[in-house]
Amino acid sequence: MVRSLTRTAALIGRARREYAGQVEQVGTVGLWLLIGLLLVVGVVYARQYLVTGIIVGSIIALGALGITLIYGILKFGHFAHGDMMMFGAYVALGAFVGGGSIGPLSFGWGMILAIFVSMTALGAGSIAIDRLVYRPLRQRGSSAVVLAIASLGVAIVLRAVMLLWWGPDQQLYVSGIHPAKDFPFDIKLKPDQIFIVATAFLLMTLVYLLLFRTKMGKAMRAMSDNADLARVTGIDTEQVVMWTWIIGGALAAVAGILLGIQSNMKPELGFTLLLPLFAGAVLGGLGSPQGAFVGAMIVGISQEVFVGIDLPFPPFGVPGYKPAVAFGILILILLVRPRGLFGKT
Amino acid sequence: MRVLEARDVVSGYGEVEILHGVSIGVEEGEIVTIIGPNGAGKSTLMKTMFGLLPVRKGKVFFAGEDVTGLAPQVMVGKGMCYVPQSDNVFPTLTIHENLEMGAFIRRDNYRGRMQEIYGLFPDLAERRGVRAGKLSGGQRQMLALARALMLEPRVLLLDEPSASLAPNMVELVFAKIQEINRSGVAMVMVEQNARHALALSHRGYVLAMGQNRLEGTGEGLLNNEEVGKLYLGG
Numbered sequence: 001m002v003r004s005l006t007r008t009a010a011l012i013g014r015a016r017r018e019y020a021g022q023v024e025q026v027g028t029v030g031l032w033l034l035i036g037l038l039l040v041v042g043v044v045y046a047r048q049y050l051v052t053g054i055i056v057g058s059i060i061a062l063g064a065l066g067i068t069l070i071y072g073i074l075k076f077g078h079f080a081h082g083d084m085m086m087f088g089a090y091v092a093l094g095a096f097v098g099g100g101s102i103g104p105l106s107f108g109w110g111m112i113l114a115i116f117v118s119m120t121a122l123g124a125g126s127i128a129i130d131r132l133v134y135r136p137l138r139q140r141g142s143s144a145v146v147l148a149i150a151s152l153g154v155a156i157v158l159r160a161v162m163l164l165w166w167g168p169d170q171q172l173y174v175s176g177i178h179p180a181k182d183f184p185f186d187i188k189l190k191p192d193q194i195f196i197v198a199t200a201f202l203l204m205t206l207v208y209l210l211l212f213r214t215k216m217g218k219a220m221r222a223m224s225d226n227a228d229l230a231r232v233t234g235i236d237t238e239q240v241v242m243w244t245w246i247i248g249g250a251l252a253a254v255a256g257i258l259l260g261i262q263s264n265m266k267p268e269l270g271f272t273l274l275l276p277l278f279a280g281a282v283l284g285g286l287g288s289p290q291g292a293f294v295g296a297m298i299v300g301i302s303q304e305v306f307v308g309i310d311l312p313f314p315p316f317g318v319p320g321y322k323p324a325v326a327f328g329i330l331i332l333i334l335l336v337r338p339r340g341l342f343g344k345t
Numbered sequence: 346m347r348v349l350e351a352r353d354v355v356s357g358y359g360e361v362e363i364l365h366g367v368s369i370g371v372e373e374g375e376i377v378t379i380i381g382p383n384g385a386g387k388s389t390l391m392k393t394m395f396g397l398l399p400v401r402k403g404k405v406f407f408a409g410e411d412v413t414g415l416a417p418q419v420m421v422g423k424g425m426c427y428v429p430q431s432d433n434v435f436p437t438l439t440i441h442e443n444l445e446m447g448a449f450i451r452r453d454n455y456r457g458r459m460q461e462i463y464g465l466f467p468d469l470a471e472r473r474g475v476r477a478g479k480l481s482g483g484q485r486q487m488l489a490l491a492r493a494l495m496l497e498p499r500v501l502l503l504d505e506p507s508a509s510l511a512p513n514m515v516e517l518v519f520a521k522i523q524e525i526n527r528s529g530v531a532m533v534m535v536e537q538n539a540r541h542a543l544a545l546s547h548r549g550y551v552l553a554m555g556q557n558r559l560e561g562t563g564e565g566l567l568n569n570e571e572v573g574k575l576y577l578g579g
Contacts, residue, residue, distance in 0.1 A: 215445065218438065222446045225435040232397070232429060233492065234421035234450040344437070 027336030035298055042305040047185055049308025050301060055193050055262060057280075057300025058200035062255035063273065064280035064292040065207060066248035072224030072287035073244045074134070076147035080155035081252055081277055084122060086270035087158050088253030089260040090166050092118040096173055104191040106178045107261075115257055119250040126249030127242055129154055135241075155271065162267040170266040196258045203254060204293060207247065211289060216243050224287055275323055276303065279330040285343025294341060299326055348373050348408050348531050349394065349425065349500045355402035356393040363389045365555040366403065369533075371500060372547075376522070376532045378563065380539040380576055381552035387535040388430070390552070391502050394533075395427045396420050408499065422450055426493040430504040433489035436478030440469050443477050443488055447495030458495060465524070466491050483514030490521060494530070501525070503534045507541070519545060539576055543567045551576065 016023065042050035063085055070078045095117040100109030133150055180188040211217035216239075223230040223240045231237055259269075280299040284291025303322045306315050315321035315328070333340060349371040357363040363386045371377045379387045392398045394405050396417045405413045407423055417427070435443050444462060448455045463470035466487055472480075477488055486506060493501055506522065507515040515538065523545050526532055536542035543549050546563035551572060559572065566572050 215449070218442050218445060219449060222435045222438055222442075225437050226432055229429065229432060229435065230446075232395075232417055232421075232427055233446055234418050234496070235446060236418065236449075 024337055028341075031333070031336060031341070038298075038302055038305060041309065042301060046305050046308030047187055049304040051187050051189065053301030053304035054297070055196055055300075056304060057297040058197050058204075059255050059258045059262065060273075060276050060280050060300050061293045061296035062200050062203060062251045062258070063277045064284070064296040065204065065289055066251045066255075067277055067281045068284070068286055068289060068292040069220070069224075069244055070248050071281070073220060073227075073241060074138070074147070075227075076144040076151070077278070078248070079148060079151045079274060080129075080158060081248075082273035083155040083158040083162075083270035084126070084249065084252040085256035085259065085273060086265060086267060087125075087162060087256065088118045088122045088249075089256035089265045090162055090171075090267075091121050091253065092257045092260070093166070093171060093173060093265065098174075104181075105195055106174045106176070106190075106192050111173065111257075115254060118253040118257060122249035122253035123246040124249075126245035130241065130245050159267050159270060162270075166267070168267060170264045171260075172264050173260055192261050196262055199254065199258060203251060207251070207289065210247070216240070220244060272323070275330075276300070276326045279326040279333075282340055283329060283333045285340025287344065288340065288342040291340055291342030299329055302326075302329060346373055346409065347371065347406070349533065350406040351390065351394050351403065352406070353403040354390065354393055354400055354405065356389055356398050356400055358389075358398070362401070363555050364393065367552060367555065367557055368403075369550050369557075369560075371531050371533055373499075374526070374529055374531055375547045376526050376534065376545060376563075378534045378536055378539070378542040378546040378549045379552060380536060380543070380549060380566075380572075381558065382576065384554075385552040386555040387552055388504055389555075391427070391504055391533065391535055395425065395502055397427075418450070421496060421498075424496070424499040425502065426496055426498040426500075427502040428489045428493050428504065428506065430508055434477040434480070434485050434492070437476060439474050439476055440480075440488055441473040443492050444469075444495055447492035451496065455495065458497065462491050462494055465494075466521075481514075482510050483517060486510060486514070486518050487521065490518075490525065494525065498530060500531045500533065503532060505535055505537060507536065507538045515541065540567065 042053070063081055067078055067081050070076075092111075092114040096110055096114040098108065098110045102108055133154060134147060137147055137150060178190055178192065180190045183189055211221060219230070219235050219240050220243065222233070222235060223237055227237060230240070276296075276299050280296030281292050282295070283298060284293065284295030303325050306321065306325045307317060307319050309316045311317060315324050347370045351367060351369050353366045353368055354364055355362065355366055367386065367390055369377070369379070369390070379390065381387055389398065393400055396415050396419070400413050403413075404411060407420070407425055412420065412423065435446060438446065444459060448458070463473070468484065469488060469491055477485065480488065490506070503522070506518055510518060519541060522532060522534070534542055534546070543563045543566050549561060549563050549566045550557065551559040551566065559566065559569065561569065
């Protein structure tokens, strides 16, 4: 029994090595077909869930964009990103004083102000954490694993601070009932949800312009390509690192606030967010900003659409299987195309 | 005047000492080639002068100024640029963006310089929107040279500019190096293709086992019996 198992494993291993190229080609085509199928099924059978998926996907995309930028520049997986998002949500809660009103939204101008306060705080906080934790490790030449574990430590500290300051119970920005409005094609949407998607897309457009139109953005892409060459060329790599943290931190803050608007806040929520965040970033290809957007959208949409399809077996129909869907996507992409949809070879 | 000078430089990696006191000098407007067997310390010398490796003993001077131990970013600002042997372009950036990165530390308007560079490398001008990763080996080498020239350096350090290029591209790259030199830029080259490099060099140095072995004019070294036997393949 054991011998036949090992023999089978060896056979599979050999086949994988021999057909590696084909596996990736066939797998990539298969992956895109699956994504297409998912969208079609969503549009036909689960339109409301598809729309929710786009909302969740745009929130995940803001976080995944930060993860992918940090990975590109500093070459480590930033495991504190989910907790940073939640921290941003809580900072905005602290800064949110209400007041003003914007059309049909559940909040007013006070929220816009709170968003800016939180973005600033998280941007500055990220630099402080880098100076305190990551830069000393970097200067010592620590490996990516050491830096990733350090970020896990930072995540735990952030969560502890949130628990101490704001307590373990879930919190809301604005309580009360905010009814959804009817839209064509049997879709119901709250005005707040349109705000979420609009804000996320606006910020992603700004990041795109920054990366492709400004000198600092181009330097970020250059350093992501080849950090040694960037240094030799005279690019101030520490300045690039600083801007990466500012952008990553500010995006995380907004992502957390939007999540708080969509559902609620809870200190532990940050950690459970890591899975869809990384699934999105890896699916798109770590280091690729366009990839992070596409990957996060796919993860967000599949999580919701799988719940919306009414089939009597998992992972369909039951919200509890959402993480399993994200995990499934992560495993599939790592098996078939580890560099992701838009990743470099 | 000597634009670049290494005086009794000792350097290496970690525990291993590779250079045991090497001295070279480069006059204004010269092409100087460093040759020697594998492991002689040619690339190490270049990296040490540029500040990529720490100077353990000895001194490095740039235009008479002591620049020993300064970081590459500072060297670049003073007018010394370096082109690594491989991976010397940013593959996902376009040709134009690569050149912009070459001018990263410039605070002035460098549009004029960009036009001059495109004039010097017309092939790059035609394809300025193309990603560098799509270019052939020879074109990449040209782009790497062009990028290093964006800062109008006084000295250019080239680590094996002809390595792994097709023979016809080697000709083109060497011709371009001579053309750049005629515009007044001094060059220090490390080359495997020693015969070819010495032929266009004003002077050359032969290193062996981390020490100076010989020095002379390019022509003198080409005709030297010992150099011929040991390093130029008879």
